[in-house]
Amino acid sequence: SQELEQSPQSLIVQEGKNLTINCTSSKTLYGLYWYKQKYGEGLIFLMMLQKGGEEKSHEKITAKLDEKKQQSSLHITASQPSHAGIYLCGADWVNDYKLSFGAGTTVTVRA
């Protein structure tokens, strides 16, 4: 979706290191969603953010939504091989009901 810019496109991280993925919207967000995908499979829901300034964590993954509700980041602490995969941000907007996704970030974790 051109409305959602996700970066980086891919990244390689050494096991135990941290990583951050960014997602920027061209419009004011209603909801921002983070998913993980293994290639060729369906998406697994990670977290949803709706309120400006909101931050959620699950195990070693933290997601934040900025105050203006136009940018989110996903941060993984002390990465493990199980964190490898494709991370996608999705969003719906204040004046639009469609659910669109960014281009995804492929994460590789090296031992």
Place this chain on the structure above:
Amino acid sequence: DGGITQSPKYLFRKEGQNVTLSCEQNLNHDAMYWYRQDPGQGLRLIYYSQIVNDFQKGDIAEGYSVSREKKESFPLTVTSAQKNPTAFYLCASSYDRGRKAFFGQGTRLTVV
């Protein structure tokens, strides 16, 4: 168990033939979505439906058609007008905007 089911997992068709991909959910969700994913790319929205008997075009609707006659079902037809139909297709459903979407396991369509 409640969930969203796509069938078949793999589908092969000859060029010029229409093909219909199935998507069924028993989650009582109002909204349903169809996406296309190409290698190394994210999800691109084909069609979405917020309610029975109503649907809207997404970003890449050309060459595709859908119907939403029942709440549980949202089939996608890939027509012969779709110039490059070989791709991985994903279906999703949710209660409404602002609620997380659940995804099927996808259908890999190969047109030869």
